[in-house]
Amino acid sequence: MKKLINDPADVVVEALRGMAAAHPGLRVDLENRVVFRGDAPVRGKVGLVSGGGSGHEPMHGGFVGRGMLDAACAGEVFTSPVPDQMVAATEGVDGGAGVLHIVKNYTGDVMNFDMAAELTTAKTGVEVQAVVVDDDVAVQDSLYTAGRRGVGTTVLLEKIVGAAAEQGRSLAEVAGVARKVNERGRSMGMALTSCTVPAAGRPTFDLPDDEMEIGIGIHGEPGRRRVPIAPAKEIAEMLVEPILADADFTSEPVICFVNGMGASPLLELYLMYGEVATLLERAGVRIARSLVGPYITSLDMAGCSVTLLRADDDLLGLWDAPVDTPGLRWGA
Amino acid sequence: MTTQDQLSAWVREFARQVTEHRDELTALDSAIGDADHGANMARGMGAAVEALDASPPATAGAVFKLVGMTLVSKVGGASGPLYGTLFLRFGTAAGEVTELDAAGFAKAFRAGLEGVVARGRPEAGDKTMYDALAPALDALDEALAAGTSLGDALRSASAAADAGRDATIPMLARKGRASYLGERSVGHQDPGATSAALLVAAAAATLG
Known part of the structure; x- marks a missing residue:
C-alpha cells in the first residue's frame, strides 16, 4: 500500500484538519467529526445534514456551504458515522425551520440516522425528516435485499435540495424535492x-x-x-x-x-x-x-x-x- | 440469582471473546460484508469495558445501558445500533435492580432481542445475528421452564446459538451489505451470527 498518510488510524481526522485549514469559511468540529457551514445555523432556513463513511470525497464534507449542505458527518472509512455525530450536526444547523437528513441507503447509515433523529427530537424537540437515497440500478430492489444502494444521485440531490432550502422553502417542501429527485x-x-x-x-x-x-x-x-x-x-x-x-x-x-x-x-x-x-x-x-x-x-x-x-x-x-x-x- | 457484578463479568467476557476472535470475525465479514466486524466489535466492547471501569454502575439496568450507549456511540456501521439497541433494551427490561433471577434474566434478554428486531427487522433465515440469538433464547426459555438451573440453561442456549450460527452457512443473505451478493453469499458463515454466538457463550461461561 502506497498512500499519502501518517498512521492509518488517523486518516479521517487528519483529512478534516486539512479541510479546515484549506477552507476557513467552514467550521470543522474535529471532536465530533462534523463539517459545518461557517454561518450555521442559518435562521429560518431548513438545515440539511448528510454524512456517511469517509472515502467518498468530496462527498459529503466537500458539499457543505451556501446553496448545499449545512453539515456533514464523517464516519470512519466506509463505516457509517455514529448517532452522537449526527445529533451534534442536527443541533448545530437547526435554524428553527427543521432539519432534513439526507441518508444513502446502507443498513448502517439508515439505522444510525434513525437513532440520531429519535435522540435529537427527544432531546430538543427539533423537527427532523429523513430522505433515503436509493438509486443504484445494479442492485435488485426487492423485499429480499437491503434495497438499492445510494450512489451518484446523492450528489445531484444535495445540490438541488440545497438550493431549495436556500430559497426558504419549508421542511415539507424541501423533503418533497428530495424525494422527487431520488425517484427520478x-x-x-x-x-x-x-x-x-x-x-x-x-x-x-x-x-x-x-x-x-x-x-x-x-x-x-x-x-x-x-x-x-x-x-x-x-x-x-x-x-x-x-x-x-x-x-x-x-x-x-x-x-x-x-x-x-x-x-x-x-x-x-x-x-x-x-x-x-x-x-x-x-x-x-x-x-x-x-x-x-x-x-x-x-x-x-x-x-x-x-x-x-x-x-x-x-x-x-x-x-x-x-x-x-x-x-x-x-x-x- | 445473578448479581450486577456477574452481569459486568459477562460483558467483560464478551469483550475478551470478540477481541480473541477479532481476526476470524473480520475474515468472515470480508467474504460477504465490508471486513470491519472484528475491529468494530473489539473497539466497541473495549470502550464498554473502559466505561464500566471508569464508573461501575450500581444496578443491572445501568450496566447494560452504559454498554449499549457506548456501543451506539463508538461502533457505527450496522453492528453499533444493533448491539447497542440489544443492550439498551436489555437494561431497560432488567430495571434498576442489583440482582436478577433466572426468569428475569431470560425476559430481559428477550427484550434485547426484540430491540434488535425493531431496529433491523430481521426474520429467521435472513442470515443475520437473529439466526443465532432467536434459537438461543428459545432454548433458554425451554430449559428454564423445565426447571433447569440458569447455568445449564445457558449452556443449552449457547449450543443452540452455535447451531444457529452454523446454520447461516447455506443461507442466502437478505439483509445488510451481504444481500448485495445474492447467491454469492451462500456458503459463508454470517459474521453477526458468529459474534452473537460469542455473546451467548460468554453468558454460559460467566453466569449461573
Missing part, C-alpha cells in the same frame, strides 16, 4: 481496479488485469457481473442500458453525470461522457445539464459511474442556482 435519478457504476482501505492495507477485492466489475458499489461491493475488459464505447453501453431499462428518461430533459471513482483521470471521464452522450442521443434522451468529475468516489478505485436525473423546470432552476462549496461552486 438512476445510477450504474463499474470498476477497473479495487480500492484499498487504509486500515486494511491491501485491495478490498481481487480484479485481474484483464477483467472489470460491472455494477460495482462505492465501497468495493460486488456488482452484477465480472467481464473481460472492453473499449469505453462498450462500457458506456453496459452502464447506460440498465439505466434506460429501469426508468423513462425521454419525456423530460435530463441532468447527465459521469462520475469518477477516484483513480480515473478526467481525460478518461470526458471520453466516457462523450460515449454516454452519443448513446443517449441515439435513445432519444435530451441532455439539459451535465456534470463530469470525481464527486462520489471510492478511495483509489479506478472506474466510473453514470447517473441520469429526469429534470423539470423547477429542478433545473434549482440546479442552476448559486452554490459555494469546496466540491461544487458556480454563480457564487
Whole structure:
C-alpha cells in the first residue's frame, strides 16, 4: 500500500484538519467529526445534514456551504458515522425551520440516522425528516435485499435540495424535492481496479488485469457481473442500458453525470461522457445539464459511474442556482 | 440469582471473546460484508469495558445501558445500533435492580432481542445475528421452564446459538451489505451470527 498518510488510524481526522485549514469559511468540529457551514445555523432556513463513511470525497464534507449542505458527518472509512455525530450536526444547523437528513441507503447509515433523529427530537424537540437515497440500478430492489444502494444521485440531490432550502422553502417542501429527485435519478457504476482501505492495507477485492466489475458499489461491493475488459464505447453501453431499462428518461430533459471513482483521470471521464452522450442521443434522451468529475468516489478505485436525473423546470432552476462549496461552486 | 457484578463479568467476557476472535470475525465479514466486524466489535466492547471501569454502575439496568450507549456511540456501521439497541433494551427490561433471577434474566434478554428486531427487522433465515440469538433464547426459555438451573440453561442456549450460527452457512443473505451478493453469499458463515454466538457463550461461561 502506497498512500499519502501518517498512521492509518488517523486518516479521517487528519483529512478534516486539512479541510479546515484549506477552507476557513467552514467550521470543522474535529471532536465530533462534523463539517459545518461557517454561518450555521442559518435562521429560518431548513438545515440539511448528510454524512456517511469517509472515502467518498468530496462527498459529503466537500458539499457543505451556501446553496448545499449545512453539515456533514464523517464516519470512519466506509463505516457509517455514529448517532452522537449526527445529533451534534442536527443541533448545530437547526435554524428553527427543521432539519432534513439526507441518508444513502446502507443498513448502517439508515439505522444510525434513525437513532440520531429519535435522540435529537427527544432531546430538543427539533423537527427532523429523513430522505433515503436509493438509486443504484445494479442492485435488485426487492423485499429480499437491503434495497438499492445510494450512489451518484446523492450528489445531484444535495445540490438541488440545497438550493431549495436556500430559497426558504419549508421542511415539507424541501423533503418533497428530495424525494422527487431520488425517484427520478438512476445510477450504474463499474470498476477497473479495487480500492484499498487504509486500515486494511491491501485491495478490498481481487480484479485481474484483464477483467472489470460491472455494477460495482462505492465501497468495493460486488456488482452484477465480472467481464473481460472492453473499449469505453462498450462500457458506456453496459452502464447506460440498465439505466434506460429501469426508468423513462425521454419525456423530460435530463441532468447527465459521469462520475469518477477516484483513480480515473478526467481525460478518461470526458471520453466516457462523450460515449454516454452519443448513446443517449441515439435513445432519444435530451441532455439539459451535465456534470463530469470525481464527486462520489471510492478511495483509489479506478472506474466510473453514470447517473441520469429526469429534470423539470423547477429542478433545473434549482440546479442552476448559486452554490459555494469546496466540491461544487458556480454563480457564487 | 445473578448479581450486577456477574452481569459486568459477562460483558467483560464478551469483550475478551470478540477481541480473541477479532481476526476470524473480520475474515468472515470480508467474504460477504465490508471486513470491519472484528475491529468494530473489539473497539466497541473495549470502550464498554473502559466505561464500566471508569464508573461501575450500581444496578443491572445501568450496566447494560452504559454498554449499549457506548456501543451506539463508538461502533457505527450496522453492528453499533444493533448491539447497542440489544443492550439498551436489555437494561431497560432488567430495571434498576442489583440482582436478577433466572426468569428475569431470560425476559430481559428477550427484550434485547426484540430491540434488535425493531431496529433491523430481521426474520429467521435472513442470515443475520437473529439466526443465532432467536434459537438461543428459545432454548433458554425451554430449559428454564423445565426447571433447569440458569447455568445449564445457558449452556443449552449457547449450543443452540452455535447451531444457529452454523446454520447461516447455506443461507442466502437478505439483509445488510451481504444481500448485495445474492447467491454469492451462500456458503459463508454470517459474521453477526458468529459474534452473537460469542455473546451467548460468554453468558454460559460467566453466569449461573
